[in-house]
Each structure stands twice: as C-alpha cells, then as structure tokens.
Amino acid sequence: MKIFDYIKKYQYEQLIFCHDPAAGLKAIICIHDTTLGPALGGTRMWNYASEEEAILDVLRLARGMTYKNAAAGLNLGGAKTVVIGDPKKDKSEALFRALGRYIQGLSGRYITAEDVGTCVEDMDYIKMETNYVAGLTSTVHSSGDPSPVTAYGTWKGIKACASETWGSDSMEGRTIAIQGLGHVGFALCKLLHDEGAKLIVTDINEGNVMRAVTEFGAKAVQANEIYGVDCDIFSPCALGAIINDDTIPQFKCRIIAGSANNQLKEERHGDVITNKGILYAPDFIINAGGVINIYDEMLEGGYCPDRALRKVESVYGNVKQVIAISKRDKIPTYQAADILAEERIKTIGRVRKTYL
Template sequence: MEIFKYMQKHDYEQLVFCQDEASGLKAIIAIHDTTLGPALGGSRMWTYATEEQAIEDALRLARGMTYKNAAAGLNLGGGKTVIIGDPFKDKNEEMFRALGRFIQGLNGRYITAEDVGTTVSDMDLIHEETNYVTGISPAFGSSGNPSPVTAYGVYIGMKAAAKEAFGNDSLSGRSISVQGLGNVAYTLCDYLHKEGAHLIVTDINKAAVERVVNEFGATAVEPNEIYSQYVDIFAPCALGAIINDDTIPQLKAKVIAGSANNQLQESRHGQILHEMGIVYAPDYVINAGGVINVADELYGYNRDRAMKRVETIYDSIIKISAISKEQNIPTYLAANRLAEQRIARVAKSRSQFLQNEKNILNGR
C-alpha cells in the first residue's frame, strides 16, 4: 500500500501507529482534517485479515467523520482509531490504558469515543490516562448510551425527508419498513409507533422481531422480503451497502431514511435513487445524533442542549434536499458539498486571520 499517495489523494493530516508489546496493543489512529476543530471519532476493534486492511479502514472512517461532523455543524474534525484484535478474546485493561497514553500524546488533536467492538467500560479505561475521550460512564459526567439519541435524530430526519417527499412531515398513518432491530432501531420504532405509523420489520434475531411485534403491533417479514414491501418509507438500520444493484429494483418506498452506515454500496447507487425520484436521507447526516450527543460532553454535558442540537438534523435534511433540487444532484452529493463548503469557509476565515496577524507582525 502506498500510504502517502493514499493520504495525499484525500488530504489526510496524520497517521499514527501505536504498539505496546506488554498489552498486545496494535492500533492505528487516523486524523483526516482538523480545520473545524480537533478530530473526533470512535475507537473500533476488529479482527482485520491484514494490517493494510486496518490502515485503509482507519483512513476511510476518519474521512467519513470529517464529513459527518461538518454536516452536523460541529466544531470538530474527523478522526478514527482501529485496534487490531478480537474484541471478545484480546481485550485487557493495559491495552486501553496504553491507547489512552497514545491519545494523550496527541495533545488534544484527536478525541476518541466508543465504536464497533468497544464499550463504555473500555472508554473508562482510556479515561484513566487522558481526558480526550467521550462516551465514558455517566458517573464521570458523560452522556451514557448514545443509541436513544441516535434514534431520536433518525426520527427527526425521517420527518424532514417525509416533508420533502409527501409535502408534510407527519408520520401518522405512514407505512414504514425497518430493517434491523438493534438498540437504535428499537427506539426508533417506539417513536414511530407513538406517532401512529404502521411498521413492517425484520431482523435475523427472532427475539428482537417478536419484541417489536408484541410491543408496537408491527408486521414481521423475512429478511430478504423487506426491500419489496409497499411502504412509504424504508429505514435501513442494520448492515451497510444494502442499496445496490440487487435491491434497488425491488424498492417500492418513496423515502429511504435509516440509521445504518454506508448504505450506498457505490456512489452511483445514490444517482440511481435520485433518477427514480426516491428521497434519500444521507446516512451520515441522519444518524449523527450519537456524535452530536457525545460532542456535547466537551462542554460539560447538558442533555437538553444536546437534544436541541440533534433536532437540527431536520434542518440539515431540508438544506440538503434544497441543494439537490437546485443543482439536480443526488442528495448524497449534496450532503458532501454542504460539508465541504463549511470546511472551506472556515479554512478561508482562518487563513485571512493568520494573514492579518502576519501583516501586523511585519508592520504593514
């Protein structure tokens, strides 16, 4: 892998390799862009087949966080940590404390959080060595489990997408299919049920399906049947890359709005949705409630303030839809442009400030 060539392509700032023989830590911290502020992104632990795969994942995810944080209006850049190892077998206290020391050594350029394969307890261990960590136990003043807040953001974003598609944002009487019934999706179903939506759900976990059927009166279908349901809204809340050549021809929904990451298998699938007239709520915008929530911890967590900020996801979806219409581009591209424009404006403002300081120092 030509690492510098890859980094130059998308203008990454820094890649840090972290190794601690005593604990078995092998981690990579990628910092993509800190124009808006310190890079914030979770620590993911995964059994990567090769070190190159781990590096690529860290870089890809860090860039994704830059866009997510920028589109969410946060004064934060994008970064990510990946830890090479089995989260069920290889964890130990020393590993996360060692990672905490590496993060502390970056002196605030990077702030971590919980991610796939890591837990609140792991974040508490990192917190033993650094304050540059969010998503720690509520006893330390954190926000706790981010899933309910992520679900609220998806719910709010779904209402905005519905307004674009149907002319109003009411979900009462709307038919909504939900793929995946984990923590975020369960809470989302609760919101939808309370507003009077009709739910069609699926999950490979039968117990999760039964729970939603019993509590919210949902209709259950087999996993491979979820795409072809005649519904108003399709909410992908499980795997990524589920909008692809095989599933798109099956879709009957007018709106796609869910919590899953990387829903488009390829960018061209976003273009296809656009041409079909399907309103697609870009995943990294609509599922930003969790990162908005943990970002509030940096100011001393206030739940009311955090939830108000999460509600701005509604406005973001409306803005993205407007850009999509004005420029006749798919919404995923409109979201990218919204994020890139914000970063460019701040970069320009900073460069002008630095030039003014330079002029003052030079007596101009």
C-alpha cells in the same frame, strides 16, 4: 492499496498504527481533517478479514466524520479508530488502556468515543489513560450512551424527508422497514411506533426481532427479504454498503433514511436510486445526533441533555438544506451533502487563517 496515493487524493492528515503485544492491541487511528477543531470520531472494534480491510475502513470512516461534524455545525474535525479483534472475546482493560496511551500521545488532536463493537464501559478504561475521550458511564457531566440521541436525530431526519415527499412529516400510518435492531435501531422503532407508524423489521439477533414484535407489533421478515418489502420508508440501521447493485432493484419505497454509516456501496449507487425516484437522506447528515450529543460534553459547564437535544433537532433542518441544494444544483442528495460540509470547512478555514 497504495496508502499514500489514497491519503493524497482525499487529503488526510495522519494515519497512526498502534501495537501493544502485552495488551493484545492492534489498532489504527486515522485523523482526516482538523480545520474546524480537534478531530472527533469513535473507536470501532471489528474482526477484520485482513489488515488492508481495516486500513480502508478507518480511512473511509474518518473522512465521513469530517463531513458529519462539519455539516452538523460542530467545531470539530474528523477521525476514527479501528481495533482489530473480536469484540465478543478480545476485549480487556489492558487493551483499551493501551489505546488510551496512544490517544493521549496525540495531545488533543483526536478525541474518541464509542462505536460499533465498543461501549461506554470500554471508554471508561480509555479514560484511565487520557482525557481525550467522551461518552463515559460515570463521569460527572458525561453524555453516556449516544445511541438514543442518534435515533432521535434519525427520526427527525426521516420526518424531514416525509415532509418533502408527502407534504407532511407525520409518521402516522406510514410503513417503515427497519434493518438492524441494535441500540439505535430499536430506539428508532419506539419513536416511530409512538407516532403511529407500522413497522417491518429484521435483525441477525432473533431476540431483538421478537422484542420489537412484542413491544411494537412489528412484522418480522428474514434478513434477505427486508429490501423488497412494500413500505414507504426503508431505514438501514445496521452496517454499510447496503445500497448496491443487488438491493436497488428490490426497493419498493419512496425514501431511504437510516442511521447506518456508508450506506452507498459506491457513489454511483446514489445516482441510480435518485433516477429511480427514491429520496435518499445521506447517512452522515441524518445520523449526526450521537456526535452532536457527545460534542455537548465539551461545551462550557459540561453536558446539558436539554441543550444537546435542541441541537440534535437541527438534523431536520440540515436534511431540508441538503434537499434544497440538491434541487438548486440538480444533483443527487449524496453530492449535496458533501457540498454542505465542504462549504462550511472552506468558510471557517478562511476565518481561522488569522494568527492569534
């Protein structure tokens, strides 16, 4: 790929390659935009097939964080880190401490947290070398694992979509198909089950599936069957690009709303599902609960769980606002979500032009 052409097209600020052979670190930090404030975005560890795949992933994810943070009303820019390696066998104290040194060298332009393939214990290692990390296990006023709060915000977003579609946001009696039963997906199952929803689930981890069947009375299906089940809502909570040419003809739902990032394989797929009559909750709007939770750590006095949850409840209104823009401008919701984020960046950017 022509990296500088891509950076110019989407107006990225910085791409940093981090290498420490002694620690086994090969990582890429991407800072997309800092108009609203320091760039916040998690550290993802993944066994990428190639370096080019890792570069493209960090670029896409960082830009997504800019839009997520802006649309959520946070005074934060967007960034991301990807670590090339197998999170099951390549993690070490030295690796994450080495990454922490690189983050410290950015002098607060970038703040990290956990993401796919990393956990709060990994963030504790990074914390040994930098203060620019959030979502820790033991620090006073730390928010800890953001997954349950991400699930809470996703649940609120699902309810907003239900209100638009059926005139009621109650989940009682609704059938929801959930793809992915990790920390977020499983917590979402509990929220929906407690409200009386019927669950259809799948996951690559059979233990997670059986736990959902046992605890929530969920119906289990194979991974390739989840797209075609009869349901009211399809909720993708695993990895991205699952709305594509192969899956769209299978969907038998009225709503697609889940916590996974980059759900549309291509933007045009957002147009296709809209034309099919499916209401799509853009991922960076509905899954913002985790980053809202982490942001609360940075406020005066440190982390306050009640304050964070009150802010996460705004996901409901943000989804409604995206739907309203979609109707107003006669555009798909994925485009409306971009407008919501871009308008805030533009407005606050003008406010901040005054020299202090």
